[in-house]
Amino acid sequence: MNTNLLVWIILAPLLGAILNAGFYFYHIKKEKVSDLVFSIIGTGTPLISFLITLSLFLKMNSEGIIYKQQIFTWLNIDKLNIEMALLGDNLSIFMSMFVTFVGWLIHIYAIGYMKGDNGFGKFFAYFNLFLASMLILVLADNPIILFIGWEGVGVCSYLLIKFYYGSAANVMAANKAFIVNRIGDFGFLLGVVTLFFALGEVDLSFGSIEANISNASNELLILSGFLLFVGAMGKSAQIPLYVWLPDAMAGPTPISALIHAATMVTAGVYMVARFHFLYSGIEEIGIFIAYIGAFSALFAAIIATRQTDIKKILAYSTMSQLGYMFIAVGLGFYSSGLFHVFTHAFFKAMLFMGAGGVIIALHHEQNIFKIAQHRANLPIIGATFLVGVIAISGIPPFSGFFSKDAILAAAFQEGQYLIWAIAMFTAFLTAFYMFRMYFIVFVAPTKHTVSYTYTSKTITIPLLILAIGAIAAGFLNLPAIFGGNHFVDTWLGQLHSKHIHMSHTTEFVLMALSIIVAATGIMAAYSKYAKFDVTKPELETGLIGKKFYIDELYDTIFVQPLKAISTVIDKVIDDKIIDAFIMNSSTGFVNIGKKVAMIQNANVRFYAAFMLIGMMCVFIYLYITLGL
Amino acid sequence: MISLTSYAFVSMMLFSIGAIGVISRRNVFVIYMSIEMMLNGINLFLVTFARYHFNMDPQIVTVMVIAIAAAEAAIFLSVIILLYRSRKSLDTDIFNTLKQGDN
Numbered sequence: 001m002n003t004n005l006l007v008w009i010i011l012a013p014l015l016g017a018i019l020n021a022g023f024y025f026y027h028i029k030k031e032k033v034s035d036l037v038f039s040i041i042g043t044g045t046p047l048i049s050f051l052i053t054l055s056l057f058l059k060m061n062s063e064g065i066i067y068k069q070q071i072f073t074w075l076n077i078d079k080l081n082i083e084m085a086l087l088g089d090n091l092s093i094f095m096s097m098f099v100t101f102v103g104w105l106i107h108i109y110a111i112g113y114m115k116g117d118n119g120f121g122k123f124f125a126y127f128n129l130f131l132a133s134m135l136i137l138v139l140a141d142n143p144i145i146l147f148i149g150w151e152g153v154g155v156c157s158y159l160l161i162k163f164y165y166g167s168a169a170n171v172m173a174a175n176k177a178f179i180v181n182r183i184g185d186f187g188f189l190l191g192v193v194t195l196f197f198a199l200g201e202v203d204l205s206f207g208s209i210e211a212n213i214s215n216a217s218n219e220l221l222i223l224s225g226f227l228l229f230v231g232a233m234g235k236s237a238q239i240p241l242y243v244w245l246p247d248a249m250a251g252p253t254p255i256s257a258l259i260h261a262a263t264m265v266t267a268g269v270y271m272v273a274r275f276h277f278l279y280s281g282i283e284e285i286g287i288f289i290a291y292i293g294a295f296s297a298l299f300a301a302i303i304a305t306r307q308t309d310i311k312k313i314l315a316y317s318t319m320s321q322l323g324y325m326f327i328a329v330g331l332g333f334y335s336s337g338l339f340h341v342f343t344h345a346f347f348k349a350m351l352f353m354g355a356g357g358v359i360i361a362l363h364h365e366q367n368i369f370k371i372a373q374h375r376a377n378l379p380i381i382g383a384t385f386l387v388g389v390i391a392i393s394g395i396p397p398f399s400g401f402f403s404k405d406a407i408l409a410a411a412f413q414e415g416q417y418l419i420w421a422i423a424m425f426t427a428f429l430t431a432f433y434m435f436r437m438y439f440i441v442f443v444a445p446t447k448h449t450v451s452y453t454y455t456s457k458t459i460t461i462p463l464l465i466l467a468i469g470a471i472a473a474g475f476l477n478l479p480a481i482f483g484g485n486h487f488v489d490t491w492l493g494q495l496h497s498k499h500i501h502m503s504h505t506t507e508f509v510l511m512a513l514s515i516i517v518a519a520t521g522i523m524a525a526y527s528k529y530a531k532f533d534v535t536k537p538e539l540e541t542g543l544i545g546k547k548f549y550i551d552e553l554y555d556t557i558f559v560q561p562l563k564a565i566s567t568v569i570d571k572v573i574d575d576k577i578i579d580a581f582i583m584n585s586s587t588g589f590v591n592i593g594k595k596v597a598m599i600q601n602a603n604v605r606f607y608a609a610f611m612l613i614g615m616m617c618v619f620i621y622l623y624i625t626l627g628l
Numbered sequence: 629m630i631s632l633t634s635y636a637f638v639s640m641m642l643f644s645i646g647a648i649g650v651i652s653r654r655n656v657f658v659i660y661m662s663i664e665m666m667l668n669g670i671n672l673f674l675v676t677f678a679r680y681h682f683n684m685d686p687q688i689v690t691v692m693v694i695a696i697a698a699a700e701a702a703i704f705l706s707v708i709i710l711l712y713r714s715r716k717s718l719d720t721d722i723f724n725t726l727k728q729g730d731n
Contacts (some may be wrong), residue, residue: 602724605659609651 004583005056006069006086006158009049009096010135016045016513017128024121035111035120042124043107047338050100057093066090068141080196081203083276087141090494094338095138095270095590102262102345103131105462109353110254112456113360122326123163127258130156132265138270142204143192146271150188150235153264154181160259161251169331177244184234184241188271191547195278198224210277210481211546218282225278225285236268237319238296238326245319249311253356256311260318261349266341269325273334276495280332287416290330294411294422297323298549301429305436306545308538309366310355313437317392320426324407333410334495339477339488340407343399346469347391353466354385357459358441362450368440369537375442376450384440384463391470394518399474401515406479409510424517431521439529446534482506635676643668656708656718660701665695 019041024138027033029352056067067088075082107127133152155178162174196204198220199212213221232238237245245265249256259265272279272289279286288317297320304316321344328337359366361376394405404427412419427531477488481504489499500507540546642665649662671690678686708718715722 604720604723605651605654608647612647612651 005052006067006139007071009052009248010132010139011582012045012048012281013128013135014132016041017125017132020121020125020128024125025483026120026143030330033121038121039111042128042620043104043111045128046100046104046107050104053093053096053100056088056166057097060090060093072466082142082144083205084145085141085205086139087206088139090491091273092138094491096135098342098345099134099138099262100308102349103258105465106257106262106349108458109462112253112458113252113356115456119163123395126156126159126346129603130160130258130263137267141206144204147189147192148590149317150267151185153267154178154185157248157259157264160255161248163251163255173247177248180241180244181234184231188231191224191231194220194224206274211614213277213281220263221278222282222285225242228275229285232268232271232402233292236322238292239299242296242319243554246312246315249309249315250373252312253352253359257356260352262343265322269322269329269337269341273338273495276334276474280363286330286332290327290416290419293323293326294419297426297552298422298600300485301426301433303546303547304433305429306538306540308368308540310358310367310368310371310437310441312402312450313433314355317430317434320430321392324404324423327423328410330408331410331414332418332498333407335489335492336410338492340403342488343403346473347388347400350463350466351388353459353463354381354388356572357381368437369534372440372444372446373583374448374450375446380460380463381426385442386438387467387470389434392434394427394524396515397474399470399472402474402477404501405511405514408514409502409507412510413500413502424514427514428517428521435522435525439525440532440534443530444534445530514613593596632676632680636673637671637678639669642672654719654721655718656711659720660704660708664697667693
């Protein structure tokens with residue numbers, strides 16, 4: 001086995017995308033291609049990626065090597081040297097492990113979810129491309145290659161959100177996601193450029209950036225760190241660039257699962273961890289990131305308590321959990337943040353898949369109260385959903401508890417008591433709104449039940465696998481007080497993360513506190529919603545129900561003025577000035593030409609008269625000038 | 629003796645009447661006759677000044693013009709016949725096929 005396998009992690013899904021696209025064109029132009037072909041290509045290629053990653057992981061684990069692969073030199077202009085190079089170190093292999101694994105399971109799930117859809121092949125082509133972009137992002141050896149993946153996931157999310165482009169709302173949602181992401185991307189790109197100049201124009205691979213970071217001026221590094229984080233705000237849906245995430249629920253559910261669990265939104269956290277050497281040097285930005293994370297977590301959790309769309313609740317919960325991750329990476333606890341990314345991937349993918357299962361069982365009904373009114377009998381989905389809800393609420397021994405508790409402890413240890421308090425309150429809200437959703441969808445008494453017995457195996461099997469992950473993933477990073485060995489922390493040792501050093505008593509008290517908080521949230525949800533009368537649904541009203549009017553605010557502050565400016569430019573500057581000038585200069589010539597052409601009227605006598613006039617002019621001229 | 633000015637005046641009148649005839653008349657025959665009139669006006673001019681200067685060169689030119697006018701008459705008449713055959717008319721305004729398409 002050689003290190004050239006690294007590139008095949010990316011190439012496998014990329015080839016899958018190309019093959020699926022080719023077959024899909026054949027499918028629509030010539031003759032029907034069986035869904036089985038698309039399914040095999042679509043799910044087989046992520047499996048190949050996963051197996052390669054697994055083999056590299058095992059080899060790395062036993063031999064402690066780092067993979068690097070130089071494919072070709074992309075650009076070499078003076079001091080700017082960009083290599084098309086891949087880096088398989090502990091961090092990127094850790095990331096790609098669960099990206100490929102969870103991604104693969106979501107692909108399998110999508111077979112069942114998208115069954116019978118006309119765009120089946122197209123869907124898998126986009127899906128594979130999405131995974132390939134994310135893997136480029138993860139395995140990149142320099143920020144420029146990372147940016148290719150960064151843009152790639154943006155494009156793929158755009159394509160997938162408007163997968164059903166027949167509806168204007170879906171297209172609007174896709175545009176919103178793309179445009180908001182572009183704002184972040186611009187920040188990211190500026191950040192990379194700033195970094196390039198701050199470092200004195202060295203080779204841009206992560207290794208050489210890390211080696212030269214001490215030469216750079218602190219101000220430029222702070223600027224660069226801030227700008228890079230603007231990119232992360234867009235991609236990972238943090239305040240103020242989060243508005244696209246709830247709207248992105250317009251796409252089919254497997255896409256939401258893929259965006260939220262394995263790809264896209266985790267990119268921001270990964271990027272901050274990837275630049276750990278930069279962020280650990282600029283603590284001000286780190287604290288800023290942590291505060292943004294904390295407020296995003298709180299804000300999203302508050303909104304989620306009043307939402308009625310099952311997928312939007314999950315979307316806000318993702319934003320909230322991403323906030324936790326940013327608290328961790330902002331405070332320098334990179335491995336804790338990534339561990340939460342890891343556990344979150346399992347339970348969030350599972351929650352979305354479960355929600356998707358419920359949604360198709362009820363013919364694409366997403367309102368939780370309406371789902372409750374016509375409850376379908378879905379035991380496996382119900383059970384796995386409960387596992388996911390418990391995991392995200394932070395009840396031991398489910399995975400979410402360990403990862404979230406590590407973050408809470410980190411905030412407490414760093415003395416950021418405000419962040420800690422916000423995170424604690426958010427944990428309460430998380431337990432509350434997740435169980436609110438669970439109780440309404442699966443528990444609250446209802447008169448009608450729909451007898452829906454068949455659920456595709458490709459939907460239930462990935463759910464069960466993920467349920468095992470959601471229960472057990474926490475043990476991978478068991479804290480020392482439980483006799484654990486901090487496997488993830490050790491594995492990600494290269495990040496020089498801070499670690500929890502506090503007395504066992506404090507740690508136990510904090511844990512007990514967070515369990516009590518979560519339990520209180522569950523009790524509150526139970527008392528209010530377990531016996532809830534679903535025929536009288538809650539409405540999305542009030543300040544919280546209307547999401548604090550942020551969309552309307554952005555619309556007023558940014559969208560409408562831009563529209564007004566565009567209209568002025570279009571109707572006045574373009575139409576009346578530029579077009580008028582250009583059109584008149586072209587039609588003007590035509591008009592003059594028409595006038596001149598009237599002389600050429602093929603009337604011989606007219607020509608003769610002209611000749612005579614001409615000759616007379618010549619003679620008059622001669623008479624005057626020669627004085628004859 | 630008739631003065632030089634009178635000759636010049638007559639020849640200019642002949643030329644001008646011919647020119648106006650070419651421009652204003654529509655019948656091809658009349659135009660042809662007008663052209664002949666212009667030629668003869670010029671001939672008269674040449675001959676007048678040949679006599680005045682006792683120089684034979686203009687007279688040679690005049691004889692040549694008459695000869696060419698004769699040859700021209702042959703061609704012109706045959707062209708007129710062809711024109712008449714093609715359109716059954718001798719109105720010059722009908723023969724406007726050089727004109728651009730739609731203007």
